[in-house]
Amino acid sequence: MTSSLRPFFAPKGVALIGASDNPSKLSHGILKNMVSYGYQGAVYPVNPKSTRILGLTCYPDIRQVPDPVDLAVIIIPAPLVPDALEACGERGIRAAIIISGGFKEVGPEGADLEKHCLEIARKHYMRLIGPNCVGTLDLYTGLNTTFIQGVPARGGISFVSQSGAVGGGVIDYLRDKGVGFSAFASLGNEADVTETDLIEYFAVDPNTRVITAYVESIRDGQRFLHVAREVTRYKPIVMLKAGRTEAGARAVSSHTGSLAGANEAYHAAFVQSGVIEAQTVAELFEIAVALDTQPLPQGRRIALITNAGGPAALASDSLAAHGLTLATLSATTRQTLREHLNPAAQVDNPVDMLGGAEPQDYAFALTHTLQDPNVDAVFTILVPQALVNPAEVAQRIVQTAQAQADKPVLACFMGEYSVGQAREVLHHGRIPMYTFPESAGYVLEAMANYAQWRQKSLLTPQRPQDCQPQEVKRLLKAQGERLVWGEFETRPILDAYGIPLIPGDLARSSQEAVQIAERLGYPVVLKIVSPHILHKSDVGGIRLNLNNAEDVRAAFSEMMAHIRARLPQAELVGALVEPMAPQGYEVIIGMRRDPNFGPLMMFGLGGIYVELFRDVSFRIAPLTRGDALQMINETHAGRLLAGFRGQPEADLDALVDILLRFSHLAVDFPALQEAEINPLLVRPKGQGALVLDCRIVLDENKNYNNP
């Protein structure tokens, strides 16, 4: 089946509604672009005021445009757009790009107009790009519905942008930089077609080898996750997310709430779906061009070949900063290089052939480093020298890389004036070229990470058999209107999902407290239970280390009296009696429901350190076992639990199991807005883990009686 989005890039015929014969109008620029880049389909200007524009017959109305026409590009005042769309629908056109602004971005009236347009489109089974966008571009069909001046080179990169300006700026910048595009689309307000729709389209576009995107927000996060996880199995996606700064503080009632922002959700989504996250516009395309043109590396051992030490030092720093290593060249390679290169050359990695290095020296060193089994990728560096022609070096690098196409070869030719011709040669030879050596780190890291992602098996998270959603449902129903639940009320919820709790029971009197303590064994802890007290220790609602019946009795009475005096209005249900916690590591496990991505899970070191060091990691639920392990390993806490500096190794299996169960609980009950186990006590290996305290916050807008 052909995608419904195909007409946006490869229509049989395109009509421009609002075409103008005035060269100072944007619509004139669009028409010019439509006929200037080799597009072979029909182009129909539509405008009742003209009869011919740019030598083309101009039609007064879209209904009168002859076949073939399967795409309408609309650039007329916003209030006129609904009628035009209606006419397109009647004419049988199933794809429209609304360039015009004046919709959602200008206020509520515009938003209504936009909604109206979408209704018309839906009625006619029509897909919409825009409104308020700069159109589409396909470097293979030659279609150009934008008013951007000029087009980039042809290649394998498709670019989806939620900002038309960023798209235009990038195209203007990259036109002659040796970065090849397959297609471009600007999304505008995304009334209909979203970044995820286009990722799906480019995933099967034969001309696209790498999908890049600039996004400011992803509305349907779960669908994005699902699609991106599939696509990245065979085609890389590189994305730049803008708006990483958190705007204002959110009202939160847990550590998780204060630490888990929107940015953490995006980052987690990218990691979990194999999407490569770029940090800057420049990085986005530096990474993409390498993925477009080069094979993936099998590992992180990089060889540097250079004609100068300084740039190689900068490249080495950047490799180390990005978790890559300088490959240790084999003795054979070093000896071969020693025998053939300048005797003063440095043949350990970085291979520094010194200023006089000739094109054949580059070819020789590249051949032998590529053949070295200790090398996963080669980064070649050239600084222009008076007596060596960079273009000839480029030519030899291209030839050598093509002869041994199994490992990636990248080039840094530092400069501009002296390396323009070399840039051309490298571009046509499909070797990515960078201006500065610092690119080595983030480009090769992205390639290595993506290669690793492709190797990873993607298991579907499965809810453990012994989880009891019916019981949780019952508990949630039973509690009535309360939104914030303390430890006492939350414990049975966790228990129903098989999450182990420290033993404990509710005592309503000092006598009951003693009975429970005798049953559990001393020493014990008392914790106040009250629907009106969330921060127990703040009100003196925790008594530790009670060693006998007398202590328990006294502590119970004393605590109740103390709190009753301090908070006369609070309903005091009683006290939880629990044994003192055994030895172990305190960690925090949390969940906050992200508006775009759903349940965002957090893991980190407990106690005061969680906020002091922000030593936390995030993933979107449900988690696979691999996700849970990665979450732990991403934090410093992970190193501690693994047995740092002679400390005992923690029971990671138990921790992972609890993370998985907690993530299923979050997925199964959308009424849970926030949930937190803090602390979870992780005991030494083989001894399990125990919830020491916990809470949940319910969403007031969710009918949690019917989750």
Next chain:
Amino acid sequence: MTSSLRPFFAPKGVALIGASDNPSKLSHGILKNMVSYGYQGAVYPVNPKSTRILGLTCYPDIRQVPDPVDLAVIIIPAPLVPDALEACGERGIRAAIIISGGFKEVGPEGADLEKHCLEIARKHYMRLIGPNCVGTLDLYTGLNTTFIQGVPARGGISFVSQSGAVGGGVIDYLRDKGVGFSAFASLGNEADVTETDLIEYFAVDPNTRVITAYVESIRDGQRFLHVAREVTRYKPIVMLKAGRTEAGARAVSSHTGSLAGANEAYHAAFVQSGVIEAQTVAELFEIAVALDTQPLPQGRRIALITNAGGPAALASDSLAAHGLTLATLSATTRQTLREHLNPAAQVDNPVDMLGGAEPQDYAFALTHTLQDPNVDAVFTILVPQALVNPAEVAQRIVQTAQAQADKPVLACFMGEYSVGQAREVLHHGRIPMYTFPESAGYVLEAMANYAQWRQKSLLTPQRPQDCQPQEVKRLLKAQGERLVWGEFETRPILDAYGIPLIPGDLARSSQEAVQIAERLGYPVVLKIVSPHILHKSDVGGIRLNLNNAEDVRAAFSEMMAHIRARLPQAELVGALVEPMAPQGYEVIIGMRRDPNFGPLMMFGLGGIYVELFRDVSFRIAPLTRGDALQMINETHAGRLLAGFRGQPEADLDALVDILLRFSHLAVDFPALQEAEINPLLVRPKGQGALVLDCRIVLDENKNYNNP
């Protein structure tokens, strides 16, 4: 007095020893450069094999070159260089640039040759640049002793490079990028003239407004610190340090040793001397051009003016990531903008004038944001739009900025093709132009940091009056040959510098232990004292929480017996008896002597966290009070000590005082190779701080009997 380095940039006459008439030789390229960029002095080729080169009289010998000649550029085979230098000296030339390689960089023989050259130079009071360098360039005198093709634009940036290749690559890249240079020097092997010499020279060069440097190593770190601290009071220095990756592990016997690498020393030196540290080559010059052309900001509140939202979002992210804030525009500014701009424009910061923004809109918005007292700097963004001429916008930005020259104005014109003319306009109008919005963060942060540095008073660290260096000298002498000193031996050293210790005394028998314990008060701690035991807890050499005489007696005997059985060869002196430590924060204070910069001080959170989180900061001793406070505030530990989340505030005054005393100890006694107080217990405000454990390592090569 004229600097002895002046002839390297402004000689009256220059001789090129080794000039060739063969255009394929480097020396021919140099001669061509010497006469191609407007240099007004005399140029003399020297070569016995030619009589005329490039129309200039060629002399067979430097001795025969007529006046004026005060600079020799030497490019002949290395073994011939000493004779040529000798001849230059006899001719009365006091400055020579040795371009030729074949010296220290090729091995011991070359190093001897280099040393010989330096001796000849010293004999003749001659200054040397090189050998193995690419020469010098002065954009104001027109002198060009390099073989680099082309020169950059003229401006206020001088560039010193320890890599000729990086220098050449940068010049090739920046030639037409609107970045103006005053001078360039490549340093090669630095036989004589170093980066610090040139910093001193450019500090008084009237054409240089910003000094930039690429360095791989700074040999005389203390001199660099001294010079850079002075220079940065009135002229900014921006540096890029390569080789940040630590090569191999060092043998270390303390936490400080394992955490305080060479890179930490460089970073500390830059911070303490007001040097701006760039992370990449591109950053180095993006920062420099802003400092060259713009006034310094008074704060960190930035206004963004843009014609598109996406790039402004990227700029905002980058500002936030670099500790800058989006200025809150005054109500007046917002109202004025609202009245005059496109009604759909966003007049809160970022000021988004939308795609149709005209040159006069930029001028208007820039005028009013610059006038707003809430704004410290303005970053203007333009994305090329079909109907607006970027060069005209540039022109208006230049005019507006010049009319209100007190706050910095920067520009990001995103693209290349459509903004080439605008780039020219901005360059001539002295407005720095960037291609991508992400530059906003690091450029403005560097400017704001530097402005703050200039405001800072630079006090000279003073040793507190009650420090007793004579006593430390006596103690060091008394200890004989031991290099690693444990707590017992180190305590009197710290005491002599007024650093407060937890009370304690040496017990040689269980009876003495009890006597000391009775005097100190229970509970107490026993710690083994042995010259052969460094890690006391590893051998069971610490006994905590001893509550009475019986416990002390038993613990002493038991500990001695246990250790004697385990380490029969160890000499057991006895045990330190100390009271149990009171409540407080455990921190670590350390010192490692860096080979280039001297005593490198470390501060961090104690316990297991120091290595888990690497939550440490570094400065070079001696410290000022400001340095010490900054060290503390740079770490997460600093937040903890300040009273994080309801924890008690720590006695920061006591901590600072101990840091200062410890830093003077390190400066006064070069025999101290490493020293560490770990933990130092910092008590709540007003209650002081106490050394709980400490050690020092002496330098085996230092005569520590005569420090």
